[in-house]
Amino acid sequence: MAKLQVAIDLLTTADALALAEKVAPYIDIIELGTPLIKSEGLAVITAMKKAFPDKIVFADFKTADAGALEAEMAFKAGADLVTVLATTGDATIKGAVKAAKEHGKGVVVDTIGEADRVKRAQEVTALGVEFVELHAGLDEQAQPGYSIQVLIDEAARVGVPVSIAGGVNINNIAAVKKAGVKVAVAGASLYSTADPAAAAKALREALDAA
Numbered sequence: 390m391a392k393l394q395v396a397i398d399l400l401t402t403a404d405a406l407a408l409a410e411k412v413a414p415y416i417d418i419i420e421l422g423t424p425l426i427k428s429e430g431l432a433v434i435t436a437m438k439k440a441f442p443d444k445i446v447f448a449d450f451k452t453a454d455a456g457a458l459e460a461e462m463a464f465k466a467g468a469d470l471v472t473v474l475a476t477t478g479d480a481t482i483k484g485a486v487k488a489a490k491e492h493g494k495g496v497v498v499d500t501i502g503e504a505d506r507v508k509r510a511q512e513v514t515a516l517g518v519e520f521v522e523l524h525a526g527l528d529e530q531a532q533p534g535y536s537i538q539v540l541i542d543e544a545a546r547v548g549v550p551v552s553i554a555g556g557v558n559i560n561n562i563a564a565v566k567k568a569g570v571k572v573a574v575a576g577a578s579l580y581s582t583a584d585p586a587a588a589a590k591a592l593r594e595a596l597d598a599a
């Protein structure tokens with residue numbers, strides 16, 4: 390069964406907690422977005438884990454260096470998963486994985502900015518990461534002609550556990566699921582809607598549909 394992850398790209402802990410409260414019944418993983426962590430610091434991770442101890446808390450650090458040190462910071466603050474960039478060297482990913490094993494937590498590799506997402510996903514999976522995020526970031530999504538279909542096609546052929554992040558919504562979630570993802574990540578389609586709870590419920594139902 391694929392998991393549903395809410396990506397919270399809001400800028401305050403209060404707003405993040407309020408959104409999480411609305412969508413929590415329908416989601417498995419709460420992602421604290423990079424802008425949110427830069428805005429609020431490690432305290433937002435601690436606050437989220439305290440409020441939702443049964444959810445998987447995902448700290449989107451997008452670490453590019455000092456893998457062990459940054460992963461350790463995230464885990465000590467309460468994160469269950471932390472992201473490291475695919476574009477960085479294997480040594481950084483290995484350092485984060487080592488810290489994750491020591492803490493009983495996990496590393497997700499984010500392919501944002503990576504030229505060959507499929508090849509790199511296969512390479513880093515061998516380093517012991519939980520899964521790889523096939524990701525088109527907010528700036529890439531804003532480019533003319535962007536389509537999530539490219540990520541869906543990659544997920545269908547990659548052959549290792551992946552998530553898709555890059556504009557998941559109610560219109561494409563069935564195709565995302567069909568591609569065989571481990572996790573579907575939804576940000577703007579939840580936090581930018583008038584009724585996040587209803588939107589999360591609809592995504593959950595589409596994901597769980599046979």
Ligand SMILES: O=C([C@H](O)CO)[C@H](O)[C@H](O)COP(=O)(O)O
Nearest residue numbers: 396422423554555556575576577
């Ligand atoms: O990771 C993200 C981005 O880099 C900003 O932090 C987003 O959370 C991710 O792209 C998912 O969000 P949506 O594309 O809005 O679904």
